[in-house]
Amino acid sequence: MSEAHHEIENLRAPPGANMIAFGALLALSTIFLFTSYCMARALVGGFGAHLGTIAACVLATIAASIFLWWLVPFADFAEIFWLHLPADRRARENRCPFCGYPHESRPTCSECGRSTAPLPAWTLTARPVRRLACLLFPALLLACGMGEAWCVLDESRFVAECASSRDATYTRSRAFPAGFARMWVREDGTFGSEAWPELGREREWQTSDELRRERGLGWKRDADAADAEEKERGARP
Numbered sequence: 001m002s003e004a005h006h007e008i009e010n011l012r013a014p015p016g017a018n019m020i021a022f023g024a025l026l027a028l029s030t031i032f033l034f035t036s037y038c039m040a041r042a043l044v045g046g047f048g049a050h051l052g053t054i055a056a057c058v059l060a061t062i063a064a065s066i067f068l069w070w071l072v073p074f075a076d077f078a079e080i081f082w083l084h085l086p087a088d089r090r091a092r093e094n095r096c097p098f099c100g101y102p103h104e105s106r107p108t109c110s111e112c113g114r115s116t117a118p119l120p121a122w123t124l125t126a127r128p129v130r131r132l133a134c135l136l137f138p139a140l141l142l143a144c145g146m147g148e149a150w151c152v153l154d155e156s157r158f159v160a161e162c163a164s165s166r167d168a169t170y171t172r173s174r175a176f177p178a179g180f181a182r183m184w185v186r187e188d189g190t191f192g193s194e195a196w197p198e199l200g201r202e203r204e205w206q207t208s209d210e211l212r213r214e215r216g217l218g219w220k221r222d223a224d225a226a227d228a229e230e231k232e233r234g235a236r237p
């Protein structure tokens, strides 16, 4: 690594500024990963916190964290905003980039003793990558824990609703952000859930009509649509 890189890596924004930047990144990542976990839980389907389900959802959430890596420059946001931008402004005004004292073209500042050369521009170094990795790990733990708790809470609420409902086949959507999945109870008291149940189809089903089979209309939904189409055609004079 070059000396300029080292110099940039050693510059630190005030701790408070970094706390704000890291806090915002942690919150953003946790919200994204929490949503990912809940959606993965709904996509996997089934009911209840089984070990296999949790493992699949954690893996899916880790995979989803790939989409957070574009945030890498934001891990250096405090340095960019509190160090590089003010230093550039001072350098333009012929003042020391660190303390702002007028340097009158002297190579070292007579106030703070540091070089008056303009600060090198911010570049992507290993530091923001390390920082983001350190942030994503707790965000993942937090998001998976919160996501699982959220889903278990929703499921236990559903069980309570079933108990108080007079309908033996009670059903409702999962809670936000997995409203695309539906939970149900069967008459024998077994619980289940599936994503987009209205798109579910009987995979075994095949039409007896050979012509339709050739056209790939094996699924019930397509066959129904073709039926309706044919009826409409027949109704026309």
Ligand SMILES: [Zn+2]
Residues within 6 Å of the ligand: 096, 097, 098, 099, 100, 101, 109, 110, 111, 112, 113, 114
């Ligand atoms: Zn100075």
